[in-house]
Amino acid sequence: xxxxxxxxxxxxxxxxxxxxxxxxxxxxxxxxxxxxxxxxxxxxxxxxxxxxxxxxxxxxxxxxxxxxxxxxxxxxxxxxxxxxxxxxxxxxxxxxxxxxxxxxxxxxxx
Amino acid sequence: xxxxxxxxxxxxxxxxxxxxxxxxxxxxxxxxxxxxxxxxxxxxxxxxxxxxxxxxxxxxxxxxxxxxxxxxxxxxxxxxxxxxxxxxxxxxxxxxxxxxxxxxxxxxxxxxxxx
Numbered sequence: 001x002x003x004x005x006x007x008x009x010x011x012x013x014x015x016x017x018x019x020x021x022x023x024x025x026x027x028x029x030x031x032x033x034x035x036x037x038x039x040x041x042x043x044x045x046x047x048x049x050x051x052x053x054x055x056x057x058x059x060x061x062x063x064x065x066x067x068x069x070x071x072x073x074x075x076x077x078x079x080x081x082x083x084x085x086x087x088x089x090x091x092x093x094x095x096x097x098x099x100x101x102x103x104x105x106x107x108x109x110x
Numbered sequence: 111x112x113x114x115x116x117x118x119x120x121x122x123x124x125x126x127x128x129x130x131x132x133x134x135x136x137x138x139x140x141x142x143x144x145x146x147x148x149x150x151x152x153x154x155x156x157x158x159x160x161x162x163x164x165x166x167x168x169x170x171x172x173x174x175x176x177x178x179x180x181x182x183x184x185x186x187x188x189x190x191x192x193x194x195x196x197x198x199x200x201x202x203x204x205x206x207x208x209x210x211x212x213x214x215x216x217x218x219x220x221x222x223x224x225x
Contacts, residue, residue, distance in 0.1 A: 029210045029211075030211050039198075041200060041219055044215070049211055087153065092210070097155065
């Protein structure tokens with residue numbers, strides 16, 4: 001079953017923060033985050049593995065709550081370049097099959 | 111530079127016709143994937159392959175077929191049985207490490223439309 005992302009869409013002003021959530025009904029081994037610009041290929045952001053770790057890259061970070069089977073992506077001090085659609089991709093233990101979430105459209109305005 | 115090449119960028123299919131989308135990678139990745147993306151939707155898995163001469167169905171395999179005769183290549187055929195083929199098709203590859211802990215690298219996609 002496809003992971004559910006929330007919110008479906010968000011509009012920010014430059015410098016504002018945003019949180020995108022990804023929830024699964026299945027026990028997860030890992031969560032991947034990708035950003036896709038319109039008409040382009042998704043670009044990998046980060047992977048979080050089972051264990052509840054938190055990762056960061058520049059002003060984008062993420063966490064993985066194993067108990068809730070939920071991951072959150074945090075974008076701080078957003079920039080215009082952050083605009084795009086964010087997808088979480090999930091994998092369960094023992095499989096190479098990834099299931100992608102429904103997507104969150106994010107637009108950053110000047 | 112290493113990467114994934116998908117061709118063609120745009121493809122038009124006539125009714126009752128089979129068409130093949132090409133995906134080639136020079137990243138030396140063992141695993142390859144095909145996804146379908148409809149407007150405003152997420153990515154749905156069509157087929158995936160972890161090793162040459164082996165592949166598995168994803169969630170929406172009906173009306174599609176694949177082959178994996180070489181490590182670098184994973185072509186997707188959209189058959190006439192796929193009644194609604196209009197979509198953006200993405201090919202991806204990854205290292206086969208521990209299951210689920212390797213990032214996927216995507217090609218630039220093929221946009222397929224019905225004439």
